[in-house]
Amino acid sequence: xxxxxxxxxxxxxxxxxxxxxxxxxxxxxxxxxxxxxxxxxxxxxxxxxxxxxxxxxxxxxxxxxxxxxxxxxxxxxxxxxxxxxxxxxxxxxxxxxxxxxxxxxxxxxxxxxxxxxxxxxxxxxxxxxxxxxxxxxxxxxxxxxxxxxxxxxxxxxxxxxxxxxxxxxxxxxxxxxxxxxxxxxxxxxxxxxxxxxxxxxxxxxxxxxxxxxxxxxxxxxx
Amino acid sequence: xxxxxxxxxxxxxxxxxxxxxxxxxxxxxxxxxxxxxxxxxxxxxxxxxxxxxxxxxxxxxxxxxxxxxxxxxxxxxxxxxxxxxxxxxxxxxxxxxxxxxxxxxxxxxxxxxxxxxxxxxxxxxxxxxxxxxxxxxxxxxxxxxxxxxxxxxxxxxxxxxxxxxxxxxxxxxxxxxxxxxxxxxxxxxxxxxxxxxxxxxxxxxxxxxxxxxxxxxxxxxx
Numbered sequence: 345x346x347x348x349x350x351x352x353x354x355x356x357x358x359x360x361x362x363x364x365x366x367x368x369x370x371x372x373x374x375x376x377x378x379x380x381x382x383x384x385x386x387x388x389x390x391x392x393x394x395x396x397x398x399x400x401x402x403x404x405x406x407x408x409x410x411x412x413x414x415x416x417x418x419x420x421x422x423x424x425x426x427x428x429x430x431x432x433x434x435x436x437x438x439x440x441x442x443x444x445x446x447x448x449x450x451x452x453x454x455x456x457x458x459x460x461x462x463x464x465x466x467x468x469x470x471x472x473x474x475x476x477x478x479x480x481x482x483x484x485x486x487x488x489x490x491x492x493x494x495x496x497x498x499x500x501x502x503x504x505x506x507x508x509x510x511x512x513x514x515x516x517x518x519x520x521x522x523x524x525x526x527x528x529x530x531x532x533x534x535x536x537x538x539x540x541x542x543x544x545x546x547x548x549x550x551x552x553x554x555x556x557x558x559x560x561x562x563x564x565x566x
Numbered sequence: 567x568x569x570x571x572x573x574x575x576x577x578x579x580x581x582x583x584x585x586x587x588x589x590x591x592x593x594x595x596x597x598x599x600x601x602x603x604x605x606x607x608x609x610x611x612x613x614x615x616x617x618x619x620x621x622x623x624x625x626x627x628x629x630x631x632x633x634x635x636x637x638x639x640x641x642x643x644x645x646x647x648x649x650x651x652x653x654x655x656x657x658x659x660x661x662x663x664x665x666x667x668x669x670x671x672x673x674x675x676x677x678x679x680x681x682x683x684x685x686x687x688x689x690x691x692x693x694x695x696x697x698x699x700x701x702x703x704x705x706x707x708x709x710x711x712x713x714x715x716x717x718x719x720x721x722x723x724x725x726x727x728x729x730x731x732x733x734x735x736x737x738x739x740x741x742x743x744x745x746x747x748x749x750x751x752x753x754x755x756x757x758x759x760x761x762x763x764x765x766x767x768x769x770x771x772x773x774x775x776x777x778x779x780x781x782x783x784x785x786x787x788x
Contacts, residue, residue, distance in 0.1 A: 385608045386691050386720060387712025414692065416718040437722065439661065439692035467719070468692050469608050470636065470661035489711035489734065490609025496638040497689070498608060500659065512711065518737050 350417060350432045351452045361475055365443035368450075368478030372461075378561040379450075379461045381479035383501065386467030388487040389511040391419045392544040393553075394464060398426045400554040401460065405561060408458035410449040412441050412466050419464060429453060440471040443478040460561050469494070473501040480564050483507040488519050492526035495533050502533040507540065509553060514543040572639060572654045573674045583697055587665035590672075590700030594683075600783040601672075601683045603701035605723065608689030610709040611733040613641045614766040615775075616686060620648045622776040623682065627783060630680035632671040634663050634688050641686060651675060662693040665700040682783050691716070695723040702786050705729040710741050714748035717755050724755040729762065731775060736765040 372379055384390050391411075398407055408429040411419040420432035431453045435441065441449070446463055453461065463479065465472045484505040486494055489512060495502045502508065508530050510523065527539050538556060542549030594601055606612050613633075620629055630651040633641040642654035653675045657663065663671070668685060675683065685701065687694045706727040708716055711734060717724040724730065730752050732745065749761050760778060764771030 385689070385712075386716055387607060387709075413719050415721050416715075418715050418718055437692075437696070439690075466692065467607070468661075468690055470659075470688065470690050471693065474659070487609075487711065489709065489737070490607075493638075493640050494608055496640055497635050499637050515711070515737065515740050518740055 349452060350420070350434060351449065352434045352436060361442045361444075364447075365476035365478040368443050368447055369480065372478065372480065373564070375456070376565045377458055377461055378564045379446075379463065379477070379479045380557065381463045381465060381477045381482045382485070383465045383469075383472045383482065383505070384467060384485035384487070385469050385490060388467070388485040388490065389544045390464050390467070390485055391422050393485060393509065393511060393542070394423060394462060395426055396544050396547060396550045397462070397554055397557065398423070398428045400550060401558060402426070402428060404558065405460040406458050408453045408461045410446070410453060410461070410463045412449070412464060414438075414466065429458065435466060439466055439468050440475050441465055441477055442475040446477040446479075459565065469498040469501050473498075473504050481506045481560055483509065485509045485511045486526070488512040488515055488521045492522045492529065495526070495529035499533050502530055502537070505534065505537060507538045507553070507556065510539065510541040511544055513541045513548060514546050571674060572642070572656060573671065574656045574658060583664045583666075586669075587698035587700040590665050590669055591702065594700065594702065595786070597678070598787045599680055599683055600786045601668075601685065601699070601701045602779070603685045603687060603699045603704045604707070605687045605691075605694045605704065605727070606689060606707035606709070607691050607712060610689070610707040610712065611766045612686050612689070612707055613644050615707060615731065615733060615764065616645060616684060617648055618766050618769065618772045619684070619776055619779065620645070620650045622772060623780060624648070624650060626780065627682040628680050630675045630683045632668070632675060632683070632685045634671070634686060636660075636688065651680065657688060661688055661690050662697050663687055663699055664697040668699040668701075681787065691720040691723050695720075695726050703728045703782055705731065707731045707733045708748070710734040710737055710743045714744045714751065717748070717751035721755050724752055724759070727756065727759060729760045729775070729778065732761065732763045733766055735763045735770060736768045
């Protein structure tokens with residue numbers, strides 16, 4: 345039987361979120377903890393991608409996962425089966441996490457023995473992009489069924505992410521999704537974005553993604 | 567060449583959104599305008615479903631569509647090709663529409679000669695559920711690729727919607743989506759919800775949906 349804690353996080357009292365985020369990053373650097381903020385729409389495959397990521401990296405790093413959701417524990421349940429340390433964060437209706445809320449989550453997770461912490465943010469392409477969580481890197485998932493026009497419609501999310509994973513490429517034949525056009529739109533929003541097409545179901549592309557993540561964690565902890 | 571207006575909507579100054587929403591509904595009732603608020607995640611198929619809806623009902627009602635988006639005009643462009651009156655609302659980064667913002671949109675659309683007004687809300691399963699837009703009925707789309715667990719994770723959205731359209735049922739064979747379980751979860755959140763499986767691509771289920779909508783518009787305008 346898998347075990348995880350559920351934390352009802354409190355609304356942040358800090359007005360200056362950017363400052364709190366910088367302070368959190370400094371603390372993480374000092375403690376050798378790499379924090380990844382993973383964002384996407386509901387249903388893009390964050391949890392399945394996370395399972396793949398944990399499988400690929402769990403022998404190299406101690407991994408801790410924070411599952412943020414309005415309600416329910418289904419994602420924490422899924423992740424706990426990988427053997428990674430996991431905590432479920434309930435946002436109480438809030439549509440995003442900020443740095444202070446993330447800090448509450450990290451404390452709940454007990455980061456002292458975690459080297460790679462991953463925050464699965466609330467499923468939402470709008471609000472989470474507006475709040476620096478204190479993460480070292482931001483990643484997002486766009487899935488094929490959502491359509492290749494999303495970078496045009498949700499500009500901020502695409503512009504703040506270091507990596508854009510294009511997930512569910514195994515179902516490309518069943519959707520009108522133009523991968524080249526999608527890449528073009530992403531780069532229009534963010535010329536520095538690294539774009540990796542993946543299928544978290546078949547495992548395609550996961551190696552490229554976890555190679556990137558491994559190098560970033562090593563650089564941060566060096 | 568299709569033509570539509572783009573409106574940069576202003577943030578609402580009213581604190582009491584519920585009161586503003588009731589006032590707007592009263593005004594719509596007086597003018598014989600039925601307002602539908604259509605919500606979903608990014609990429610669930612709101613715009614394609616809307617095209618189907620307009621095709622089915624355009625000979626019976628004068629239809630006006632408000633396309634709310636953070637940025638871009640791609641949806642208004644698509645809808646304008648149906649011949650329906652359409653306006654693009656840019657929310658300037660805001661993640662939802664409230665009653666006053668909706669009113670700005672209706673005024674931009676010139677509702678005097680519209681019988682069925684449809685608001686395509688910002689793609690987001692969290693924030694739009696928190697703000698009454700003044701709509702007569704709320705509808706949402708959940709698409710098969712998003713997964714059947716979404717009613718567990720986004721409770722408010724499912725509980726405030728009169729209709730839940732389960733879209734993209736043409737790709738059911740390619741996803742691990744349990745339709746019966748999904749219906750059970752929706753009804754757990756909202757025992758009165760009408761659930762209609764559709765495919766806006768193939769047209770399956772669209773007749774049941776537009777029959778429901780037609781009856782609601784007639785009742786409201788009676």
